[in-house]
Amino acid sequence: MLDIRTKHVGGIPNPAGTAVIDRPELSDGRLLWRIARDSQVLDVNSPYAYLLWTRDFADTTVVARVGTEVVGFVSGYLRPDAPDTLVVWQVAVDSAHRGRGLARQMLDELVTRVRPKGARFLETTITADNDASNRLFSAFARAQGAHHARSTLFTSDLFPDGHDAEELHRIGPWPATTTQ
Numbered sequence: 001m002l003d004i005r006t007k008h009v010g011g012i013p014n015p016a017g018t019a020v021i022d023r024p025e026l027s028d029g030r031l032l033w034r035i036a037r038d039s040q041v042l043d044v045n046s047p048y049a050y051l052l053w054t055r056d057f058a059d060t061t062v063v064a065r066v067g068t069e070v071v072g073f074v075s076g077y078l079r080p081d082a083p084d085t086l087v088v089w090q091v092a093v094d095s096a097h098r099g100r101g102l103a104r105q106m107l108d109e110l111v112t113r114v115r116p117k118g119a120r121f122l123e124t125t126i127t128a129d130n131d132a133s134n135r136l137f138s139a140f141a142r143a144q145g146a147h148h149a150r151s152t153l154f155t156s157d158l159f160p161d162g163h164d165a166e167e168l169h170r171i172g173p174w175p176a177t178t179t180q
């Protein structure tokens with residue numbers, strides 16, 4: 001069983017077999033790109049996009065490290081027009097590390113991080129055929145005790161390449177915190 005910890009200021013030991021949930025660094029950008037590519041499910045964006053993400057959206061992105069390897073990430077941002085909403089852009093865990101709660105733990109950490117900034121909702125889009133992702137976010141909503149609404153957002157005809165429709169999942173609100 002994988003031991004999962006959250007990195008705090010000052011750091012903690014990171015022995016093999018322990019996953020540490022951490023902020024991304026610039027040097028992680030290429031690793032995020034690799035994990036997205038190897039998932040064979042996610043849309044693979046340019047290496048530049050992942051690099052940019054580790055610079056400009058590091059506060060709303062988490063990585064999971066095992067030893068010196070990055071084995072998973074959740075990338076997100078607070079919507080410029082609705083800063084109470086965390087949009088999760090991509091979630092991926094290396095196939096060797098799936099089924100151990102890593103994605104859930106990364107989501108939990110991200111939400112813990114953005115709640116003091118006033119976030120009360122999480123949004124993400126998922127294609128109907130992505131069972132793992134649908135179950136991940138349903139389990140997350142259940143654990144939060146939060147409402148989980150689904151609606152159509154990006155229909156197939158909006159894409160230039162026959163991409164499947166992306167359904168919007170909106171989870172929340174969770175209670176506001178008082179530490180803003």
Ligand SMILES: CC(C)(COP(=O)(O)OP(=O)(O)OC[C@H]1O[C@@H](n2cnc3c(N)ncnc32)[C@H](O)[C@@H]1OP(=O)(O)O)[C@@H](O)C(=O)NCCC(=O)NCCS
Pocket residue numbers: 039041042089090091092093094097098099100101102103104105130131132133135136137139
């Ligand atoms: C989706 C993904 C990130 C899940 O990562 P993970 O670390 O294995 O997920 P967890 O172990 O944290 O599981 C969290 C929940 O999702 C469920 N789940 C995860 N993968 C599942 C699968 N393949 N089939 C069914 N349920 C699954 C788990 O049962 C768990 O629910 P529970 O808490 O009710 O038991 C991983 O499968 C992946 O990287 N897939 C390819 C990329 C992708 O599809 N990303 C999502 C779209 S952005």
